[in-house]
Amino acid sequence: MSDVNDNPQEQDQSESQPRRTIRSFVMRAGRMTEGQQRGVEKGWPLFGLDLADGPLELDALFGRQAARTLEIGFGMGHSLLEMAQAAPEQDFIGIEVHRPGVGALLNGLLNAGLSNVRVYDCDAIEVLNQAIPDASLDRLLLFFPDPWHKKKHNKRRIVQPAFAELVRRKLKIGGVLHMATDWEHYAEHMLEVMSAAPGYRNQAADGTYIPRPDERPITKFEKRGERLGHGVWDLKFERID
Numbered sequence: 001m002s003d004v005n006d007n008p009q010e011q012d013q014s015e016s017q018p019r020r021t022i023r024s025f026v027m028r029a030g031r032m033t034e035g036q037q038r039g040v041e042k043g044w045p046l047f048g049l050d051l052a053d054g055p056l057e058l059d060a061l062f063g064r065q066a067a068r069t070l071e072i073g074f075g076m077g078h079s080l081l082e083m084a085q086a087a088p089e090q091d092f093i094g095i096e097v098h099r100p101g102v103g104a105l106l107n108g109l110l111n112a113g114l115s116n117v118r119v120y121d122c123d124a125i126e127v128l129n130q131a132i133p134d135a136s137l138d139r140l141l142l143f144f145p146d147p148w149h150k151k152k153h154n155k156r157r158i159v160q161p162a163f164a165e166l167v168r169r170k171l172k173i174g175g176v177l178h179m180a181t182d183w184e185h186y187a188e189h190m191l192e193v194m195s196a197a198p199g200y201r202n203q204a205a206d207g208t209y210i211p212r213p214d215e216r217p218i219t220k221f222e223k224r225g226e227r228l229g230h231g232v233w234d235l236k237f238e239r240i241d
């Protein structure tokens with residue numbers, strides 16, 4: 001696994017990144033369970049990807065041509081595992097900075113005997129910028145990203161105009177950015193940013209949100225939201241240019 005600096009500010013001021021970057025995550029300490037440790041030890045050599053290896057050649061990486069989905073911030077990997085199991089004919093790349101989550105997904109991949117998933121354990125923005133070829137993705141998934149509720153923290157939300165443009169470049173024409181959130185203000189923010197972003201078409205008939213699509217597995221965040229009486233908002237934007 002790559003050596004991610006636990007202090008974002010320190011890392012942001014390194015020579016390779018002279019400009020201070022605002023990150024959408026904070027590295028959380030977390031002990032790994034035995035299963036997660038096994039996932040990292042045995043699964044990382046099989047499924048782990050390193051930014052230092054540079055741009056990916058996806059057909060060579062997966063040994064075939066297939067529909068390709070990338071999930072940013074997969075958490076404990078439940079959705080990604082379920083989707084990859086349900087669609088062995090498709091390829092998936094997951095990105096998550098939380099180590100126990102990475103371990104959990106890797107352990108799940110080993111247990112399920114899957115070979116159609118690869119994993120990064122670092123900042124998704126760096127992965128998109130440095131490793132994912134342009135026009136290579138059929139879908140990019142962003143499920144329940146950190147909402148950064150407080151106004152002074154809103155700038156840390158991953159969905160911003162520059163993110164929309166970066167994602168547009170990585171999607172194929174016709175490829176789709178699918179987002180979901182249980183935080184209404186973030187849903188409104190996503191809608192505002194994406195509606196103003198050039199080169200996209202909102203797939204919602206009324207130009208706002210879509211009904212929950214069957215292909216999105218229900219996450220623990222969604223279940224918790226439901227228990228608390230919160231809504232969930234799904235948005236799908238297709239690259240048209």
Ligand SMILES: C[S@@+](CC[C@H](N)C(=O)[O-])C[C@H]1O[C@@H](n2cnc3c(N)ncnc32)[C@H](O)[C@@H]1O
Nearest residue numbers: 024025073074075096097123124143144146219
């Ligand atoms: C609120 S959690 C949701 C997890 C999962 N998608 C779910 O629905 O259960 C958001 C996750 O995104 C990850 N994350 C946030 N920014 C990220 C980034 N720039 N690169 C990779 N992971 C990121 C966090 O570590 C966190 O695990």
